[in-house]
Amino acid sequence: MTQSVTQPDRNAGGFNLFGFARSQEGVVVFLLVALMIVVAVFSAASPYFFDVRNGMNIGRAISIIGIASAFTTLLMIAGGLDLSIGAVMNAAGVVAAMVLTQTNLGVGGAIVAAVAVGALVGWVNGMFIAKLGINPLIMTIAMQFVVRGLTLGFSASASKVIVDPTFLAIGQSYFHIGPLAIPAPLLWMLLTMLVLWFVLRFTLFGKYVYAVGGKASACRRAGINVNVITIQLYMLSGIGAALAGVVLAAIQGAGIPYGAGSELSVISAVILGGVSLAGGIGLIEGTLVAVLLVGVLKNGMTLMGISSVFQMVAEGLVLVGAVTLDRLKRRL
Amino acid sequence: MYKAAGLAAALAVSLLGVAPIGAAIAQDAAANPTLTQDPGNPSQARHWVTYDAGAGAYRVDPSASGDTIGWSAAKAAKAADGALICFTAESEEFDWDVVLVNPSMRRAAEAAGVELLLLNNQYPSTTKPIENADICVQRGADLVVSFNVFSEIAPAIMTKYNEAKIPVIAMDVAHPGSVFYGADNCKTGALAAQFALQWAKDKNWPLDQLQVVAGVDPAVGGAPNCRNTGFVDAIKAAVPQLPASNYYDVDMRTGELGPVAGAIAATTDWLTAHPDAKYIIATSINDDRAYGIAQAMKQAGRGDAAVDGIVVGKNAEKVALDAVRAGDTPLVGTVSFFGNKYGDDVIPLALDILAGKPVPSIVSVAHEVISKANIDTHYPQ
Amino acid sequence: MQHAETTQGRPFLEARNIGKRYGGLHAVRDVNLSIYPGEVIGIVGDNGAGKSTFIKMLAGDHEPTSGELLIEGRPVRFSNPRDAKQAQIETIYQDLALCENLSVMDNIFLGHELTRNPVLRLLQRNKMHIESRVLLDDLGIGIPSTHELVVNLSGGQRQATALARVAKAGAKLIILDEPSAALGVRETRALLDLILRFRSQGKSILVISHEMRDVFEITDRIAIFKRGELIAIKRTKETTPDEIVSLIIRGRQ
Numbered sequence: 001m002t003q004s005v006t007q008p009d010r011n012a013g014g015f016n017l018f019g020f021a022r023s024q025e026g027v028v029v030f031l032l033v034a035l036m037i038v039v040a041v042f043s044a045a046s047p048y049f050f051d052v053r054n055g056m057n058i059g060r061a062i063s064i065i066g067i068a069s070a071f072t073t074l075l076m077i078a079g080g081l082d083l084s085i086g087a088v089m090n091a092a093g094v095v096a097a098m099v100l101t102q103t104n105l106g107v108g109g110a111i112v113a114a115v116a117v118g119a120l121v122g123w124v125n126g127m128f129i130a131k132l133g134i135n136p137l138i139m140t141i142a143m144q145f146v147v148r149g150l151t152l153g154f155s156a157s158a159s160k161v162i163v164d165p166t167f168l169a170i171g172q173s174y175f176h177i178g179p180l181a182i183p184a185p186l187l188w189m190l191l192t193m194l195v196l197w198f199v200l201r202f203t204l205f206g207k208y209v210y211a212v213g214g215k216a217s218a219c220r221r222a223g224i225n226v227n228v229i230t231i232q233l234y235m236l237s238g239i240g241a242a243l244a245g246v247v248l249a250a251i252q253g254a255g256i257p258y259g260a261g262s263e264l265s266v267i268s269a270v271i272l273g274g275v276s277l278a279g280g281i282g283l284i285e286g287t288l289v290a291v292l293l294v295g296v297l298k299n300g301m302t303l304m305g306i307s308s309v310f311q312m313v314a315e316g317l318v319l320v321g322a323v324t325l326d327r328l329k330r331r332l
Numbered sequence: 333m334y335k336a337a338g339l340a341a342a343l344a345v346s347l348l349g350v351a352p353i354g355a356a357i358a359q360d361a362a363a364n365p366t367l368t369q370d371p372g373n374p375s376q377a378r379h380w381v382t383y384d385a386g387a388g389a390y391r392v393d394p395s396a397s398g399d400t401i402g403w404s405a406a407k408a409a410k411a412a413d414g415a416l417i418c419f420t421a422e423s424e425e426f427d428w429d430v431v432l433v434n435p436s437m438r439r440a441a442e443a444a445g446v447e448l449l450l451l452n453n454q455y456p457s458t459t460k461p462i463e464n465a466d467i468c469v470q471r472g473a474d475l476v477v478s479f480n481v482f483s484e485i486a487p488a489i490m491t492k493y494n495e496a497k498i499p500v501i502a503m504d505v506a507h508p509g510s511v512f513y514g515a516d517n518c519k520t521g522a523l524a525a526q527f528a529l530q531w532a533k534d535k536n537w538p539l540d541q542l543q544v545v546a547g548v549d550p551a552v553g554g555a556p557n558c559r560n561t562g563f564v565d566a567i568k569a570a571v572p573q574l575p576a577s578n579y580y581d582v583d584m585r586t587g588e589l590g591p592v593a594g595a596i597a598a599t600t601d602w603l604t605a606h607p608d609a610k611y612i613i614a615t616s617i618n619d620d621r622a623y624g625i626a627q628a629m630k631q632a633g634r635g636d637a638a639v640d641g642i643v644v645g646k647n648a649e650k651v652a653l654d655a656v657r658a659g660d661t662p663l664v665g666t667v668s669f670f671g672n673k674y675g676d677d678v679i680p681l682a683l684d685i686l687a688g689k690p691v692p693s694i695v696s697v698a699h700e701v702i703s704k705a706n707i708d709t710h711y712p713q
Numbered sequence: 714m715q716h717a718e719t720t721q722g723r724p725f726l727e728a729r730n731i732g733k734r735y736g737g738l739h740a741v742r743d744v745n746l747s748i749y750p751g752e753v754i755g756i757v758g759d760n761g762a763g764k765s766t767f768i769k770m771l772a773g774d775h776e777p778t779s780g781e782l783l784i785e786g787r788p789v790r791f792s793n794p795r796d797a798k799q800a801q802i803e804t805i806y807q808d809l810a811l812c813e814n815l816s817v818m819d820n821i822f823l824g825h826e827l828t829r830n831p832v833l834r835l836l837q838r839n840k841m842h843i844e845s846r847v848l849l850d851d852l853g854i855g856i857p858s859t860h861e862l863v864v865n866l867s868g869g870q871r872q873a874t875a876l877a878r879v880a881k882a883g884a885k886l887i888i889l890d891e892p893s894a895a896l897g898v899r900e901t902r903a904l905l906d907l908i909l910r911f912r913s914q915g916k917s918i919l920v921i922s923h924e925m926r927d928v929f930e931i932t933d934r935i936a937i938f939k940r941g942e943l944i945a946i947k948r949t950k951e952t953t954p955d956e957i958v959s960l961i962i963r964g965r966q
């Protein structure tokens with residue numbers, strides 16, 4: 001064997017523009033360009049838009065969807081789907097608030113209890129989906145009902161006000177880095193994404209996430225325990241939703257058992273970011289830029305005084321545009 | 333919206349062959365005109381009415397006309413044996429219903445010894461209320477208390493009850509041809525405005541520099557809007573010198589994260605766009621939103637109720653009561669219409685109707701702003 | 714030559730009355746077959762004869778609905794492919810079972826990734842790329858880059874990727890389901906040489922094929938499947954392609 005052959009070979013043949021446009025990295029670059037255009041337009045349209053404090057407002061506003069989206073990115077790359085995350089968010093916020101007000105387990109106990117609820121819901125989802133082959137859509141909708149009902153029942157539908165300053169700091173404090181005051185929720189979101197980016201890119205688990213999404217049967221035949229991976233991913237999804245719920249409760253200053261139905265916003269952000277519904281393809285970077293893009297759109301439109309009703313329309317159109325482009329570029 | 337419902341009601345009534353108002357007026361007392369008015373309209377006259385089980389409609393009773401305020405729950409009739417009241421509750425999810433209204437209905441029914449069948453209208457469903465009407469009819473209810481907030485579907489619901497000749501009390505949103513019980517949305521707005529102006533005067537705020545913020549939700553249409561417009565109209569009347577540019581409709585963006593988070597995000601953006609705004613007087617359609625507005629002000633470091641501004645909520649929900657009591661946010665008042673006492677009026681009202689006694693066509697609940705000054709009287713800890 | 718005697722001694726794998734039902738369909742029934750170390754068995758039969766179903770049971774991909782399997786004389790139960798792999802059985806499926814969204818290297822190492830740090834299990838990408846390159850060059854089938862995604866590969870290159878995975882695993886029994894279907898002449902030659910090399914290393918090979926010439930070149934015995942049954946086993950040296958074809962078509966000589 002000669003030296004030259006045993007070198008790990010790099011991408012042969014130089015840069016290929018069409019190939020790049022079709023790749024997952026291409027999607028991220030495209031979204032970044034779209035984001036920059038949108039930022040430029042709003043900066044011209046509103047004097048309040050291009051401003052550090054407004055940037056931080058956007059960061060805080062997207063953090064909840066961002067945290068949940070990061071976990072959902074992993075699940076959807078592996079071909080899964082979780083529609084119970086909105087219900088888990090509510091449940092986690094209420095559980096945290098109840099632990100804080102009715103026990104002396106403190107902030108740590110509240111977070112652990114909330115995360116445990118998320119993990120449990122995810123485990124149930126994962127068991128039924130992996131072991132019995134129940135369709136994820138059906139299973140997680142069913143769990144959404146179960147969790148919502150239990151949350152309303154256990155809380156007697158009453159919102160629980162949280163006064164513990166340490167807990168509130170999770171959602172309401174700022175980290176000062178130089179002249180920047182970064183809202184804590186934004187930091188949690190960025191940390192979450194950084195960790196999951198690392199997992200996806202560098203670890204065996206991350207490789208299996210892509211592999212299972214690519215072809216689960218091939219993974220099984222290669223000796224990978226696909227069921228375990230699937231269950232772990234649904235548990236992670238539940239944990240992610242619970243963490244998002246904790247931060248949401250801290251931002252709100254209350255655990256509110258009703259109202260939130262974030263699952264579709266989360267899933268649409270993940271798809272906008274380039275994750276294929278069929279699984280196997282996607283990057284955390286894409287999800288980050290997609291969440292930013294939606295957040296900037298909403299914020300900019302609010303500053304321009306556009307009704308939230310039309311903001312919904314815009315959000316829908318952006319998603320349609322993104323998936324249409326995704327279809328078209330395959331013909332390149 | 334009310335107009336449309338009224339037209340539809342008139343149509344429904346004439347389709348059913350019940351004498352329309354114009355024709356009935358000329359007739360004698362035995363065939364008094366049926367109640368077709370739209371009782372949700374506060375400017376409308378109130379009448380004494382009795383239920384005509386034969387016709388399946390309320391009749392305006394000229395022999396018992398006059399002061400409609402004189403009706404008293406305390407003097408209500410006793411429950412007949414085996415009477416069944418069907419209560420189609422707004423929801424079993426939101427705390428206004430689960431914590432306040434629904435328990436009050438159950439409690440009062442039990443105290444009166446009348447059977448109560450509670451069905452969940454599952455707000456914001458617009459189909460459940462109609463399905464529930466079928467169930468009430470099927471179960472042979474003697475009277476229905478309908479807590480359906482969509483006036484568009486009220487005529488469809490009333491058609492079923494009129495056919496089955498079941499008397500109806502409508503809660504909070506008018507149903508054509510029924511007795512109305514509930515809050516006056518416009519009045520809650522006016523009361524909130526009164527309270528806010530008093531606060532501004534007490535703190536010596538320059539009235540011509542007030543920033544009037546109404547937390548609106550374009551997805552919630554109809555009657556509840558008056559909780560905001562009533563507020564704005566009352567301020568305009570009291571402070572005519574305040575320029576129009578000091579009034580803001582802030583879209584509460586009730587989205588994927590629910591009403592509180594939406595209100596926080598929307599208000600945060602508004603505060604960013606109005607960095608110098610002081611003397612804010614804000615209100616919204618309910619306490620979730622009011623609480624969110626107050627949280628955003630506080631978290632932006634602009635939540636000093638003595639300088640920056642205040643929020644007056646609606647409904648006296650638990651989050652707002654806790655905030656009012658704690659006094660550490662700009663949410664300093666909430667207009668209560670005592671959902672926790674709805675049952676105490678509605679069940680006796682139902683018993684009088686069932687006993688054939690005349691009752692007012694409109695029974696308004698008491699409205700009062702709950703603030704630190706009176707919270708312990710109305711809501712003792 | 715020694716493989717005339719390979720059917721003596723203890724078989725590596727023994728299938729006893731193995732059967733598989735899919736609902737009402739009896740895809741495989743009562744198959745008895747012993748596979749000895751160092752022998753190549755060809756499996757032939759019409760489409761739908763049950764060949765793939767049979768090898769999937771040996772590979773742990775499907776559980777038999779009747780009969781039993783013995784490995785080196787001990788009864789075993791394969792409830793998933795992991796069990797079969799543990800028993801040193803590696804399989805190349807008819808559809809190759811590759812993740813098309815992953816690179817050649819990822820697929821070669823799928824399920825056997827090299828990692829460091831037992832907690833984080835970080836992938837050793839560079840090392841795996843180098844080893845993949847060596848394996849592929851060894852197989853003599855051209856794949857320009859181990860970074861290439863499988864979705865962009867030709868049929869022969871995919872086959873090579875699957876072969877490299879099996880070659881790496883170092884099994885005692887290697888099963889190949891129609892491996893030459895997508896291959897060109899040069900690639901088929903390389904494949905046959907590889908199979909012979911596996912045999913010379915004492916491995917057993919089970920290969921499903923329609924190519925009579927290939928079957929006669931490399932196998933020691935030929936098993937003929939018809940309508941889910943194993944109707945005959947012939948020593949390659951003692952039969953002819955005509956005899957095998959007539960067995961496949963008519964079920965008799």
Ligand SMILES: Nc1ncnc2c1ncn2[C@@H]1O[C@H](COP(=O)(O)OP(=O)(O)O)[C@@H](O)[C@H]1O
Nearest residue numbers: 735738740758759760761762763764765766767
């Ligand atoms: N997963 C399955 N479910 C139901 N029937 C199957 C399945 N796999 C194969 N079959 C049926 O079993 C029979 C044998 O198929 P197979 O083993 O693939 O044949 P071969 O590989 O010899 O062409 C065929 O009739 C096929 O349709």
Ligand SMILES: [Mg+2]
Nearest residue numbers: 764765766807
């Ligand atoms: Mg086959």
